[in-house]
Amino acid sequence: MTRRADARSYDLDALRDRVMTERGGSVHDSIPQLADADPGLCGLALALPDGTVRTSAQADVAVSVQSAVKPFLFALALLDTGGDALHRIGIEPTGEAFDAIKLETGTGRPPNPMVNAGALLTAALVDGDDVDARTERILRGLSAFAARDLEVDEDVARSEHLLGDRNHALAHLMRAEGTLRVGADDAVAVYARACAVLVDARTLAVMGATLACGGRNPVSGEQVVPTEVARDVVSVMATCGVYDGSGRWMRAVGVPAKSSVSGGIVLSVPGVLGGAVISPPLDEQGTSVRGRIACEALSAELDVHVFGARAR
Numbered sequence: 319m320t321r322r323a324d325a326r327s328y329d330l331d332a333l334r335d336r337v338m339t340e341r342g343g344s345v346h347d348s349i350p351q352l353a354d355a356d357p358g359l360c361g362l363a364l365a366l367p368d369g370t371v372r373t374s375a376q377a378d379v380a381v382s383v384q385s386a387v388k389p390f391l392f393a394l395a396l397l398d399t400g401g402d403a404l405h406r407i408g409i410e411p412t413g414e415a416f417d418a419i420k421l422e423t424g425t426g427r428p429p430n431p432m433v434n435a436g437a438l439l440t441a442a443l444v445d446g447d448d449v450d451a452r453t454e455r456i457l458r459g460l461s462a463f464a465a466r467d468l469e470v471d472e473d474v475a476r477s478e479h480l481l482g483d484r485n486h487a488l489a490h491l492m493r494a495e496g497t498l499r500v501g502a503d504d505a506v507a508v509y510a511r512a513c514a515v516l517v518d519a520r521t522l523a524v525m526g527a528t529l530a531c532g533g534r535n536p537v538s539g540e541q542v543v544p545t546e547v548a549r550d551v552v553s554v555m556a557t558c559g560v561y562d563g564s565g566r567w568m569r570a571v572g573v574p575a576k577s578s579v580s581g582g583i584v585l586s587v588p589g590v591l592g593g594a595v596i597s598p599p600l601d602e603q604g605t606s607v608r609g610r611i612a613c614e615a616l617s618a619e620l621d622v623h624v625f626g627a628r629a630r
């Protein structure tokens with residue numbers, strides 16, 4: 319079956335020009351560094367299974383990864399626990415905001431790894447005896463997904479740690495339920511640093527492509543996580559990646575994705591491509607406004623809606 323437009327020759331700058339006319343949404347203001355984000359930033363990238371990476375203007379402008387790190391934390395937790403993370407955390411969509419103070423009824427587990435409760439736990443499940451060792455493990459793992467050395471913006475990490483009251487609350491609640499086995503403050507510290515890792519659209523697209531390519535990074539050739547881990551992660555991105563907007567996202571865009579409050583969206587179309595948009599103004603659910611429009615256009619024009627079979 320031929321696709322409507324070829325990702326190899328798709329004009330990302332023309333798409334960028336189209337979405338730049340959109341002025342809606344507002345930047346997240348939970349920490350000063352996010353409140354200071356440039357609302358005019360918009361970078362797009364696509365990464366293909368043969369290692370080709372295509373980019374628009376501003377695809378090299380870095381922001382903190384924020385919640386777009388969650389699929390990769392889940393992957394690393396699955397890898398480091400030999401799959402045990404799947405028993406420690408739910409995989410059902412919540413229909414609630416990303417920072418809802420709520421655990422699974424009956425089990426006290428986080429509802430899924432794409433909301434804050436879940437990511438606080440996955441960040442605590444990676445190998446390492448203390449905050450520094452776990453942060454280092456996460457940085458190495460994320461760098462393998464990215465095919466380049468990533469770093470933490472320590473100012474962002476400090477703000478996240480200091481001002482993340484809901485994350486502290488969630489960590490304490492999980493301690494009380496017995497589901498979090500490291501110290502609550504340590505769990506928030508590691509998660510805050512994971513959210514503060516700097517990425518640009520090019521990097522996020524390669525990370526998404528690694529999940530889309532069965533865990534093998536198409537740029538470096540490294541098998542970063544086993545194929546089954548990549549499949550599990552992309553499945554949960556599909557059902558939970560856009561929080562309480564996941565159902566609408568799946569109908570309209572039809573591509574497993576993870577949104578973040580820095581305006582990033584990472585896409586994984588299994589076997590086909592990874593993609594990313596970074597543009598800070600957000601809608602009510604915390605999804606980039608231009609990112610959503612760009613992803614809808616990409617899905618339609620590249621014909622990659624995973625449920626969008628043509629009539630035959």
Ligand code: GLN
Nearest residue numbers: 384385416513578579604
């Ligand atoms: N660091 C943010 C938080 O913990 C990430 C949230 C997000 O990107 N949706 O609230």
